[in-house]
Amino acid sequence: MAVASMMLSFGTTAPPFVLHDVVTGQVYSLDSFVGKAALLVMFLCRHCPYVEHVQDGLARIGQDYQETGLGIIGISSNDPAQYPDDAPERLKDMAQQLKFRFPLCFDDSQKVAKAYKAACTPDFYLFDAQRRLVYRGQFDDSRPGGNRPVTGRDLRAAIDAVLAGTAVDSNQKASIGCSIKWKPGNAPSYA
Numbered sequence: 001m002a003v004a005s006m007m008l009s010f011g012t013t014a015p016p017f018v019l020h021d022v023v024t025g026q027v028y029s030l031d032s033f034v035g036k037a038a039l040l041v042m043f044l045c046r047h048c049p050y051v052e053h054v055q056d057g058l059a060r061i062g063q064d065y066q067e068t069g070l071g072i073i074g075i076s077s078n079d080p081a082q083y084p085d086d087a088p089e090r091l092k093d094m095a096q097q098l099k100f101r102f103p104l105c106f107d108d109s110q111k112v113a114k115a116y117k118a119a120c121t122p123d124f125y126l127f128d129a130q131r132r133l134v135y136r137g138q139f140d141d142s143r144p145g146g147n148r149p150v151t152g153r154d155l156r157a158a159i160d161a162v163l164a165g166t167a168v169d170s171n172q173k174a175s176i177g178c179s180i181k182w183k184p185g186n187a188p189s190y191a
Helices: 049-064 088-097 111-116 153-164
Strands: 002-004 018-021 027-029 038-043 070-076 104-106 123-127 133-135 176-179
Touching: 038 111, 038 153, 049 070, 049 153, 049 176, 070 153, 088 104, 123 153, 133 153
Parallel strands: 038 070, 070 104
Antiparallel strands: 002 176, 018 027, 018 104, 038 123, 123 133
């Protein structure tokens, strides 16, 4: 069943996190992106058809914005006991196969997903240089089984605006995807 993102309020401050990259083991936090003009936080997983639908587009975002002022981090918070494809070793395979140019981290406690009020995969949060939320919405209008191409148009327009120092269009559509797979007894009240 498809779930929509929570659409946090504009201006929300990026919640802190400390997570390990599933590929390198390196620790990432908000401080890892100091000096970046923007930070894109993406909640992803491996098994979700909505993520599978846009995964090549996500890899292209990482490639296209690698030499810019955009910091990017992918986070997976799904319970790997219920969804083994979302375990760190399988996420590592995904990141390597797709040649992600950004860290993909595992949120074992699910505390980071709760702090961001992540509801689905994929779920996108774009913050400005002061780490205030300026975009929370869809990648683009494409959906699995639909006839629209994956372009990343909506997210790219927001990124380009932040990097150019212009206002991000406030007319934003919620991301749609699979629900975060919470551990038994761990689902937040908003889920």
